[in-house]
Amino acid sequence: xxxxxxxxxxxxxxxxxxxxxxxxxxxxxxxxxxxxxxxxxxxxxxxxxxxxxxxxxxxxxxxxxxxxxxxxxxxxxxxxxxxxxxxxxxxxxxxxxxxxxxxxxxxxxxxxxxxxxxxxxxxxxxxxxxxxxxxxxxxxxxxxxxxxxxxxxxxxxxxx
Numbered sequence: 001x002x003x004x005x006x007x008x009x010x011x012x013x014x015x016x017x018x019x020x021x022x023x024x025x026x027x028x029x030x031x032x033x034x035x036x037x038x039x040x041x042x043x044x045x046x047x048x049x050x051x052x053x054x055x056x057x058x059x060x061x062x063x064x065x066x067x068x069x070x071x072x073x074x075x076x077x078x079x080x081x082x083x084x085x086x087x088x089x090x091x092x093x094x095x096x097x098x099x100x101x102x103x104x105x106x107x108x109x110x111x112x113x114x115x116x117x118x119x120x121x122x123x124x125x126x127x128x129x130x131x132x133x134x135x136x137x138x139x140x141x142x143x144x145x146x147x148x149x150x151x152x153x154x155x156x157x158x159x160x
Contacts, residue, residue, distance in 0.1 A: 005035030005046025006138070014134060015055040022055070030072055031055055049135065053086055056127050065095035074098040086124045 012019050025031050026045065031054050036046035047055070054075065061071045074091055077100045082088045092099045 005033070005048055006052060007044050007046060010138065011047045011052060011055060014052055014131070014138070015059055017055065017059055025055070025058065025068075030058065030068065030075065049131070050084075050086065052135075053124070053128055053131055056131055057086075057091055057124060060127070061091060061093050061098055064093050066093040066098045070096075070098040074100045086128070089124050091124065 006014065008019060008022055012022050015022075022031075026033065031047075031051055033045040034048045034051055036044065038045045058071055058075070061074070062068065070093070078084065078086060078089050078091075082100075082102065088102050090101045092101055
């Protein structure tokens with residue numbers, strides 16, 4: 001398997017979290033590195049684009065005042081009820097609760113029911129576009145060696 005992914009320090013920089021947060025969220029199962037999980041001492045976790053998207057959504061919700069317990073419930077809903085299809089969800093929080101909405105009508109319904117002032121509406125599609133733009137500047141690492149070619153000469157040397 002020769003999939004590409006982003007190491008923990010890269011993921012932290014991209015998402016804007018500390019390594020301690022990433023490690024905790026990973027150890028508790030909030031996010032799982034889907035390209036390559038740690039498999040013992042000295043191995044590197046590698047996170048996919050979708051993993052980074054989840055991390056950015058989680059960070060935005062936490063920044064808006066949502067508890068990790070409430071965030072976990074919303075994340076679990078997307079994973080199970082939406083089969084992990086993040087493009088179908090808008091995540092909304094009022095600081096006390098976190099809600100996963102699958103249509104504009106649901107968001108409007110939440111607003112009409114007097115949920116209070118919403119601290120954050122995380123339009124996952126918009127976060128996805130922003131993340132894709134941010135990642136154009138970076139090169140993911142490969143599972144097989146962790147080696148990232150830095151120029152054309154290195155590419156030829158690796159192939160040759």
